[in-house]
Amino acid sequence: MLNRRIVLDHRPSGLPTPDIFRVEEVAVPELTEGQVLLRNRIFAIDPAVRGMLDDVKSYMPPVAIGGLIPTMVLGEVVRSRHPDFREGDYGRAFAGWETYSVLSPSQVGFENVHVSPDLPMTAYMGACGWSGITAYVGLKRYGEMRDGDEVLVSAAAGAVGSVAGQIARLSGCRVVGTVGAADKARIVTETLGFDAAIDYRAEPDLGMALDRAFPDGIDLYFDNVGGATLDAALPRMKAFGRIPVCGMIANYNQQTEPFPIRNLWQMVVNRITMRGFLAYEAADMVHEAEAALAGWIRSGELIALENVATGLESAPDAFIRLMSGQTTGKTLVRLDQDVSIFPN
Amino acid sequence: MLNRRIVLDHRPSGLPTPDIFRVEEVAVPELTEGQVLLRNRIFAIDPAVRGMLDDVKSYMPPVAIGGLIPTMVLGEVVRSRHPDFREGDYGRAFAGWETYSVLSPSQVGFENVHVSPDLPMTAYMGACGWSGITAYVGLKRYGEMRDGDEVLVSAAAGAVGSVAGQIARLSGCRVVGTVGAADKARIVTETLGFDAAIDYRAEPDLGMALDRAFPDGIDLYFDNVGGATLDAALPRMKAFGRIPVCGMIANYNQQTEPFPIRNLWQMVVNRITMRGFLAYEAADMVHEAEAALAGWIRSGELIALENVATGLESAPDAFIRLMSGQTTGKTLVRLDQDVSIFPN
Numbered sequence: 001m002l003n004r005r006i007v008l009d010h011r012p013s014g015l016p017t018p019d020i021f022r023v024e025e026v027a028v029p030e031l032t033e034g035q036v037l038l039r040n041r042i043f044a045i046d047p048a049v050r051g052m053l054d055d056v057k058s059y060m061p062p063v064a065i066g067g068l069i070p071t072m073v074l075g076e077v078v079r080s081r082h083p084d085f086r087e088g089d090y091g092r093a094f095a096g097w098e099t100y101s102v103l104s105p106s107q108v109g110f111e112n113v114h115v116s117p118d119l120p121m122t123a124y125m126g127a128c129g130w131s132g133i134t135a136y137v138g139l140k141r142y143g144e145m146r147d148g149d150e151v152l153v154s155a156a157a158g159a160v161g162s163v164a165g166q167i168a169r170l171s172g173c174r175v176v177g178t179v180g181a182a183d184k185a186r187i188v189t190e191t192l193g194f195d196a197a198i199d200y201r202a203e204p205d206l207g208m209a210l211d212r213a214f215p216d217g218i219d220l221y222f223d224n225v226g227g228a229t230l231d232a233a234l235p236r237m238k239a240f241g242r243i244p245v246c247g248m249i250a251n252y253n254q255q256t257e258p259f260p261i262r263n264l265w266q267m268v269v270n271r272i273t274m275r276g277f278l279a280y281e282a283a284d285m286v287h288e289a290e291a292a293l294a295g296w297i298r299s300g301e302l303i304a305l306e307n308v309a310t311g312l313e314s315a316p317d318a319f320i321r322l323m324s325g326q327t328t329g330k331t332l333v334r335l336d337q338d339v340s341i342f343p344n
Numbered sequence: 345m346l347n348r349r350i351v352l353d354h355r356p357s358g359l360p361t362p363d364i365f366r367v368e369e370v371a372v373p374e375l376t377e378g379q380v381l382l383r384n385r386i387f388a389i390d391p392a393v394r395g396m397l398d399d400v401k402s403y404m405p406p407v408a409i410g411g412l413i414p415t416m417v418l419g420e421v422v423r424s425r426h427p428d429f430r431e432g433d434y435g436r437a438f439a440g441w442e443t444y445s446v447l448s449p450s451q452v453g454f455e456n457v458h459v460s461p462d463l464p465m466t467a468y469m470g471a472c473g474w475s476g477i478t479a480y481v482g483l484k485r486y487g488e489m490r491d492g493d494e495v496l497v498s499a500a501a502g503a504v505g506s507v508a509g510q511i512a513r514l515s516g517c518r519v520v521g522t523v524g525a526a527d528k529a530r531i532v533t534e535t536l537g538f539d540a541a542i543d544y545r546a547e548p549d550l551g552m553a554l555d556r557a558f559p560d561g562i563d564l565y566f567d568n569v570g571g572a573t574l575d576a577a578l579p580r581m582k583a584f585g586r587i588p589v590c591g592m593i594a595n596y597n598q599q600t601e602p603f604p605i606r607n608l609w610q611m612v613v614n615r616i617t618m619r620g621f622l623a624y625e626a627a628d629m630v631h632e633a634e635a636a637l638a639g640w641i642r643s644g645e646l647i648a649l650e651n652v653a654t655g656l657e658s659a660p661d662a663f664i665r666l667m668s669g670q671t672t673g674k675t676l677v678r679l680d681q682d683v684s685i686f687p688n
Binding site: 051226230245246247248257258259260261262263264265266267268269270271272273274275276277278281 | 395570574589590591592601602603604605606607608609610611612613614615616617618619620621622625
């Protein structure tokens with residue numbers, strides 16, 4: 001049995017291009033004791049992968065030349081030599097862009113996912129998966145969100161931002177999102193129910209736009225981007241404002257010359273707390289987050305915004321579109337047309 | 345009775361110069377009910393005053409042209425129309441550069457200070473006053489200091505840094521300080537007992553100096569300066585590193601063009617928590633801090649590093665020397681030679 005996989009051909013400089021990836025076929029190895037074979041159904045495409053393509057220190061080791069591109073997958077167990085997993089089980093794991101993955105659940109994170117017939121399977125890779133969990137723990141734990149907070153969310157039409165803004169709204173906050181296009185501003189307000197959106201590309205002065213949106217200042221800034229948006233938000237935080245930092249995508253394409261932040265001294269002026277976090281490390285809150293997110297999706301109060309491409313070979317292009325800022329919602333790749341979005 | 349006072353003649357641009365201040369004499373007003381008259385004995389000169397000399401938003405309102413320069417004073421009550429204070433009491437208050445202050449203790453912060461005969465009176469304005477309290481709560485609460493932490497302190501020969509490094513040492517941490525002169529490096533290691541000091545002006549590359557001082561990374565960076573030191577520390581923080589931010593003096597003289605921080609995206613890589621804080625707002629910890637600091641000073645384990653000028657008219661020069669980075673320890677002004685350093 002053959003496994004098709006996408007590996008790193010050479011390192012990118014700046015924005016990734018299709019030529020840095022190549023497809024190869026290798027045999028699927030026999031399982032050894034304790035392993036499972038996953039047939040991958042959905043990839044979650046994540047901007048954090050960008051950092052792993054460079055040969056620099058990050059919270060994940062860099063991808064080797066010729067190495068598999070890492071990704072979160074949702075797959076179906078098709079063979080098992082592990083006592084806890086059976087054929088037909090679904091699971092989420094950090095694997096790679098490949099059709100089959102051989103995993104040792106006791107060595108890598110492998111979560112059994114009980115796919116529910118009343119949720120689309122893609123939701124487990126987006127709004128009810130790690131994107132949604134990131135939004136939830138970022139606001140509630142690292143952002144100490146309170147009822148009535150005035151909340152700013154950057155990359156508000158993105159995978160995490162789109163959920164974060166909706167959770168803030170559902171938690172009694174006023175929420176404003178920043179986006180990079182007029183159509184995204186419309187999605188954020190009309191589809192997702194944000195109180196307002198700022199299209200930063202249409203604003204001659206982002207700070208003045210924030211002044212208009214937050215005449216009394218910002219209690220909580222859920223930061224997905226860093227860069228100019230963070231710099232404009234810092235002087236507009238209220239006293240004791242909180243900035244959970246989920247990502248600084250503005251820098252992922254330009255690590256040698258990241259955007260210069262000039263207003264950080266406002267940390268003292270406004271006694272701001274800023275926290276970088278990874279949702280995986282708030283393990284004790286995951287079940288609470290999943291239950292809340294699934295409930296809101298089922299009731300229709302939370303929209304799971306997604307863009308889905310089809311076929312293993314579409315993964316590089318989906319990643320490049322994500323990094324160029326053209327996408328809305330969670331970027332997913334389903335591996336073949338016959339992945340039923342609603343299982344059974 | 346005449347009150348001599350120093351007021352703002354005009355606003356500075358960049359580093360303050362003596363001409364921006366002028367001395368004036370006004371009559372001491374009669375007390376009204378609820379007021380006390382303080383004869384000021386010691387001023388604490390604080391870099392935060394720099395921000396108040398500009399006409400911009402800060403955590404304190406700007407000083408008006410012709411207005412009194414704000415400062416923390418230690419004074420003796422010489423008249424009282426307040427039931428809780430009697431002549432001969434000592435108190436600490438946020439007043440101004442003037443020989444006498446009329447205060448309403450119920451309206452402004454006025455703390456009775458029980459000056460102890462076995463501590464120098466100046467300590468209540470430095471290592472056992474708000475500088476020491478700032479160091480204590482910054483490390484313990486906002487920096488979540490733990491036994492065994494590897495701690496970096498910037499402005500390590502300064503009023504707060506000199507105490508912070510000693511508290512870290514006394515709490516079982518390894519501590520390295522950054523300073524801006526060779527003689528300060530010697531004071532920090534030989535007098536204050538830091539494990540090492542880095543003279544950043546003598547280092548061609550501050551980052552490489554930090555790499556040598558912290559081969560395994562930094563757990564806690566007590567930031568007094570912001571700017572280039574913060575930027576060099578960010579990529580060298582361990583996972584879950586903490587950065588309590590007490591001040592960003594690097595920016596106080598150049599608010600229109602603050603130092604650009606380029607490594608802030610390391611907040612996510614290293615899941616850093618950074619907190620701007622004011623010690624006054626950790627009110628519930630103040631007694632614990634004062635007791636610990638007084639105990640360490642009495643036992644000789646903690647050195648109260650001070651530089652003391654004499655006479656009201658020396659205040660502008662003391663402030664200018666402080667802002668130019670030439671001082672070590674707490675910068676104080678005692679108003680006349682007959683202030684006994686040890687009361688009684």
